[in-house]
Amino acid sequence: MGETVQKPTVPEQAGPPAAESTAVTREPLLEVDHVTLRFGGVVALNDVNFTLYKGEILGLIGPNGAGKTTCFNAMTGIYQPSEGEIRFRGERITGKKKHQITKMGMARTFQNIRLFPEMTALENIQVGADAHHKTSVISALFRLPRHRREERDGLEKAERLLDFVGISGRMHDAARNLSYGEQRRLEIARALATDPVLLCLDEPAAGFNPAEKEELLQLIRRIRDQGVTVLLIEHDMRLVMGVTDRIVVLEFGKKIAEGLPAEVREDHRVIAAYLGVPDDDVA
Amino acid sequence: MTSVREWFDSGRHAVSERWHNGPRWMRWALIAAVIVFFYALPNREFYQWLGPIPTTGSNFGHVLFTVSIYVLLAVGLNIVVGFAGLLDLGYFGFFAVGAYTVAVFTSPSSDLKTLWPWMLALPLAIALTMLSGVMLGTPTLRLRGDYLAIVTLGFAEMIRVAATSSEFLKGQRGFNQIPHPPGSYPDGKPIFGVLDPRPYYWLVLTLIILVVIGVQNLNRSRVGRAWIAIREDEDAAQLMGVPTFKFKLWAFASGAAIGGLAGALFAGKQNFVSSQNLELLNSIIILAAVILGGSGNIVGAIVGGGLVAYLIERFRGIEFFGIELYEYRFMLFGLVLVVMMIFRPQGLVANRRRAAEFKDRRKEVIVGG
Amino acid sequence: MDFNALFSDFGGYTITGLTVGAIYALVALGYTLVYGVLRLINFAHSEVFIAGAFAAIWGWSALGLNRDSVVSGIGSIMLYLLVGALIAAVASAGTATVIERVAYRPLRKRNAPPLAFLITAIGASIAIAEAFGIYTRRLPVGAPTVVKNDVLFSIGGASVTVVQVLILGSALAMMVALDLFINRSRIGRGIRAVAQDQNTAALMGINKDRIILVVFVIGGVMAGVAGMLYDIRIGTLTYSVGFLLGLKAFTAAVLGGIGNLRGALVGGLLLGLVENYASALWGANWKDLVAFVVLVVLLMFRPTGLLGESLGRARA
Numbered sequence: 001m002g003e004t005v006q007k008p009t010v011p012e013q014a015g016p017p018a019a020e021s022t023a024v025t026r027e028p029l030l031e032v033d034h035v036t037l038r039f040g041g042v043v044a045l046n047d048v049n050f051t052l053y054k055g056e057i058l059g060l061i062g063p064n065g066a067g068k069t070t071c072f073n074a075m076t077g078i079y080q081p082s083e084g085e086i087r088f089r090g091e092r093i094t095g096k097k098k099h100q101i102t103k104m105g106m107a108r109t110f111q112n113i114r115l116f117p118e119m120t121a122l123e124n125i126q127v128g129a130d131a132h133h134k135t136s137v138i139s140a141l142f143r144l145p146r147h148r149r150e151e152r153d154g155l156e157k158a159e160r161l162l163d164f165v166g167i168s169g170r171m172h173d174a175a176r177n178l179s180y181g182e183q184r185r186l187e188i189a190r191a192l193a194t195d196p197v198l199l200c201l202d203e204p205a206a207g208f209n210p211a212e213k214e215e216l217l218q219l220i221r222r223i224r225d226q227g228v229t230v231l232l233i234e235h236d237m238r239l240v241m242g243v244t245d246r247i248v249v250l251e252f253g254k255k256i257a258e259g260l261p262a263e264v265r266e267d268h269r270v271i272a273a274y275l276g277v278p279d280d281d282v283a
Numbered sequence: 284m285t286s287v288r289e290w291f292d293s294g295r296h297a298v299s300e301r302w303h304n305g306p307r308w309m310r311w312a313l314i315a316a317v318i319v320f321f322y323a324l325p326n327r328e329f330y331q332w333l334g335p336i337p338t339t340g341s342n343f344g345h346v347l348f349t350v351s352i353y354v355l356l357a358v359g360l361n362i363v364v365g366f367a368g369l370l371d372l373g374y375f376g377f378f379a380v381g382a383y384t385v386a387v388f389t390s391p392s393s394d395l396k397t398l399w400p401w402m403l404a405l406p407l408a409i410a411l412t413m414l415s416g417v418m419l420g421t422p423t424l425r426l427r428g429d430y431l432a433i434v435t436l437g438f439a440e441m442i443r444v445a446a447t448s449s450e451f452l453k454g455q456r457g458f459n460q461i462p463h464p465p466g467s468y469p470d471g472k473p474i475f476g477v478l479d480p481r482p483y484y485w486l487v488l489t490l491i492i493l494v495v496i497g498v499q500n501l502n503r504s505r506v507g508r509a510w511i512a513i514r515e516d517e518d519a520a521q522l523m524g525v526p527t528f529k530f531k532l533w534a535f536a537s538g539a540a541i542g543g544l545a546g547a548l549f550a551g552k553q554n555f556v557s558s559q560n561l562e563l564l565n566s567i568i569i570l571a572a573v574i575l576g577g578s579g580n581i582v583g584a585i586v587g588g589g590l591v592a593y594l595i596e597r598f599r600g601i602e603f604f605g606i607e608l609y610e611y612r613f614m615l616f617g618l619v620l621v622v623m624m625i626f627r628p629q630g631l632v633a634n635r636r637r638a639a640e641f642k643d644r645r646k647e648v649i650v651g652g
Numbered sequence: 653m654d655f656n657a658l659f660s661d662f663g664g665y666t667i668t669g670l671t672v673g674a675i676y677a678l679v680a681l682g683y684t685l686v687y688g689v690l691r692l693i694n695f696a697h698s699e700v701f702i703a704g705a706f707a708a709i710w711g712w713s714a715l716g717l718n719r720d721s722v723v724s725g726i727g728s729i730m731l732y733l734l735v736g737a738l739i740a741a742v743a744s745a746g747t748a749t750v751i752e753r754v755a756y757r758p759l760r761k762r763n764a765p766p767l768a769f770l771i772t773a774i775g776a777s778i779a780i781a782e783a784f785g786i787y788t789r790r791l792p793v794g795a796p797t798v799v800k801n802d803v804l805f806s807i808g809g810a811s812v813t814v815v816q817v818l819i820l821g822s823a824l825a826m827m828v829a830l831d832l833f834i835n836r837s838r839i840g841r842g843i844r845a846v847a848q849d850q851n852t853a854a855l856m857g858i859n860k861d862r863i864i865l866v867v868f869v870i871g872g873v874m875a876g877v878a879g880m881l882y883d884i885r886i887g888t889l890t891y892s893v894g895f896l897l898g899l900k901a902f903t904a905a906v907l908g909g910i911g912n913l914r915g916a917l918v919g920g921l922l923l924g925l926v927e928n929y930a931s932a933l934w935g936a937n938w939k940d941l942v943a944f945v946v947l948v949v950l951l952m953f954r955p956t957g958l959l960g961e962s963l964g965r966a967r968a
Contacts, residue, residue: 076522078518078522097521097526098518098521098522099521099522099523099524099525099526099527102522102523102524103524107523108522110519114516114518114519115516115519116511116512116515116516116519116520117515118511118515119508119511119512119515123508123511126505126508127505127508127509127512127520127523127525128523128524130505130508130509130524130525131523131524131525132524133505135504135505135506137501137506137533137537140500140501140504140505140506140507141497141500141501142500143500147504150505151504151505154505190523191523194523194524364767368765368767370767370770370771372774419948422948422951422952423948423951426951426955428766428767428770429692429693429766429770430906430951430955432693432695432770432774433693433695433899433902433947434947434948434951436695436774436899437899437903437943437944437947437948438944440895440896440899440940440944441940441941441944444937444938444940444941445941447937448937448938564778567774567775567778570771570774571775574771606786606789610786611782611786613778613779613782614778614779614782614783614785614786616775616778617774617775617776617777617778617779617780617782618775618779619775620771620772620774620775620776620778621754621755621772621775621776621779624759624764624768624771624772624775625755625758625759625772628764628768
């Protein structure tokens with residue numbers, strides 16, 4: 001069942017993205033360039049290489065422990081790659097501060113929700129909106145015009161985003177009092193408030209029932225329609241299939257496949273990774 | 284025990300509900316009444332009607348001045364500990380820097396012999412405390428929070444060592460004849476003299492109001508949001524674009540500046556500063572005040588600072604096991620810290636986030652949505 | 653700067669520095685052990701030390717020694733030393749246990765934020781120190797002369813006293829014993845496991861609370877003995893000395909690499925030396941400032957210390 005599906009996946013040794021005919025018209029947004037990441041003796045990422053193009057929804061999948069979140073953390077500047085480099089909008093991310101990377105237009109959510117629990121939903125989003133604000137301490141202290149203007153803009157933006165993700169009714173509730181699903185949505189809204197070019201979602205559907213997953217899919221599509229590129233890390237294959245344009249598959253820190261959802265679904269290595277190998281081997 | 288607590292909580296809740304849901308003019312009227320009350324407080328004509336509240340042992344005006352200084356310090360420390368979640372255990376050290384700066388530049392016993400007026404030394408005192416805050420914060424604020432705690436603890440101790448050992452800082456002999464703040468009555472008598480403590484208290488009270496307005500402005504801006512975000516989850520804050528180090532340093536420096544202001548005011552009233560009247564364990568008292576009132580909450584800090592300083596002064600002179608109760612103060616407030624953290628970490632005046640302020644303006648939105 | 657003072661008696665300053673450093677090192681162990689396991693700076697550890705130091709003096713006085721007594725005869729000296737060390741160790745370990753039970757465990761059960769631990773720690777520290785202060789009326793308490801400070805021998809012009817040999821010898825012996833205990837014994841293995849990963853250790857059937865208690869007790873024993881050695885060296889004790897000594901011991905722990913047992917020894921001895929040389933150069937008044945300057949400079953350039961943090965995992 002495997003031979004014919006080998007073709008679309010890009011083998012590791014394939015050259016620059018230019019080799020792909022489709023890439024000519026596409027603008028690369030995020031380039032993961034032969035990245036290796038070691039922790040002590042453990043190789044968490046092994047020569048991972050792929051590109052994310054502007055305007056697409058890319059799925060990054062793999063069984064538990066495959067290195068998805070590690071890869072994600074390297075991309076958002078939390079880990080420094082031991083080898084290779086990551087470029088975002090053509091600039092090297094390595095060595096940049098986390099808040100600078102956010103300012104460059106990359107935003108993320110967390111697998112285990114990390115909102116600011118004592119702040120209201122609205123304030124959580126305002127923090128995100130503040131990423132591009134320039135109000136200084138002095139101008140906040142004396143409520144100078146710039147502060148008032150940015151404050152008004154931030155508030156309007158926050159309300160718009162609350163509405164966009166569908167939780168405007170909870171605007172003034174502390175984040176910790178929101179339901180699990182609402183917290184997930186709030187995290188997405190907070191990330192969107194930083195005006196990202198690229199939005200990285202780390203298992204946003206974890207713990208969702210099918211109806212909630214369906215709503216989430218629609219939300220992700222709407223985000224893309226607003227012109228935001230989306231990187232989706234997901235464990236659940238079906239969810240990824242429904243929404244992504246392309247998929248990259250990781251296993252044991254290595255990329256084992258890359259391609260259109262339909263192609264990846266048929267890839268024997270992917271099937272083996274998800275079905276063939278007993279679960280405890282990849283835990 | 285529980286029922287008392289429930290009663291207390293439900294009472295506080297009812298008050299808070301009424302406060303937040305009442306009409307806007309009522310709140311302003313109440314705030315105005317409270318302010319007028321505190322301006323009137325040091326006048327004998329007023330406080331003689333207040334029963335056991337005025338202190339018996341010492342001049343009530345002096346006591347009120349001390350209390351107001353503590354309130355100012357608590358408001359300042361609350362920025363650092365309450366908002367940004369940074370533990371500063373040497374906060375009184377900044378008070379000392381402020382007081383000594385004024386002393387060194389104004390006192391005739393200083394080696395500098397600059398003999399500046401108080402008003403000129405005041406901005407310098409604030410600037411220097413801010414600078415010392417930045418110098419202390421820069422190496423430590425990048426590290427885990429507990430390092431900051433111990434470095435600030437050490438800082439206060441080093442100030443003490445410097446104050447007692449350095450020839451320049453005069454040790455126990457100290458600096459005398461530090462000038463008072465400027466200003467005179469129409470008849471030519473100075474407003475800030477030696478006999479009447481009330482003008483000093485009114486000055487500090489006015490400054491507290493200004494500082495609180497400033498802190499509240501910061502609190503309702505991106506700066507305040509950044510502080511809370513750092514306190515709640517520093518990594519997430521950074522990933523949401525908050526330059527965490529910068530805002531931590533600002534929190535630390537603004538807290539320090541307020542401490543320096545308090546020190547300068549103290550020096551201006553006392554007109555004498557020496558290593559003896561700087562009890563650096565007072566840092567613990569101020570911390571206890573912030574925690575007791577409710578950290579992260581300006582009203583809490585004011586209530587805590589006022590309550591703690593007032594209690595200390597009120598029970599001065601009363602003996603317990605043959606030792607003056609005053610001697611027990613550090614022990615008691617050390618215990619207060621432990622007990623509060625275990626049983627009521629949110630403090631007496633629990634914080635209700637700013638939700639209510641928005642509710643007023645945007646009721647329609649909520650009803651509609 | 654007075655280089656003459658330093659070089660005229662370089663050996664003497666060195667020996668004194670090492671002696672003082674040995675006491676710092678013993679106290680530093682308590683900080684390092686607790687930090688290694690709980691990631692917590694136990695501010696109240698300075699009062700664990702003070703409790704031992706007072707207990708030794710009060711224990712000796714219960715045995716009939718007062719501040720003017722001079723013990724003679726090798727047998728009785730050894731006996732009083734052992735009894736003093738025992739009482740001090742028990743008192744310090746007891747104080748440490750109470751602090752852990754009353755101040756830290758309730759917070760741990762509630763999963764309180766780190767700030768809460770630091771605040772209770774400082775609160776407990778002040779409360780205990782002040783309790784001693786009030787009880788002793790803030791006056792120094794004299795210790796009996798259990799060991800006479802006679803010159804034992806001299807190296808290179810510097811004379812070495814019995815007390816110095818005693819302090820250095822017993823501190824080193826206790827360090828070696830502790831190192832063996834942590835690295836060889838079953839409980840030691842448990843401590844290392846909890847230090848590396850609390851949750852996994854709990855899954856492996858290690859009783860976390862018991863390990864934490866053991867760590868506080870060991871730290872207490874070390875601090876208690878350090879307290880007794882301090883009494884013998886200085887001859888008098890004031891309730892407030894714990895604060896500065898604690899700060900210095902903590903600096904020593906960071907200097908060697910907090911969480912690292914051998915680091916505590918290296919850091920302690922080094923800090924003792926630096927401090928004594930500095931006091932020769934700039935005068936004894938400024939000696940106390942040295943530790944603080946060392947701490948700040950260290951945090952600026954090498955916060956993981958000289959030997960690195962080894963008991964636990966990488967810093968968060």
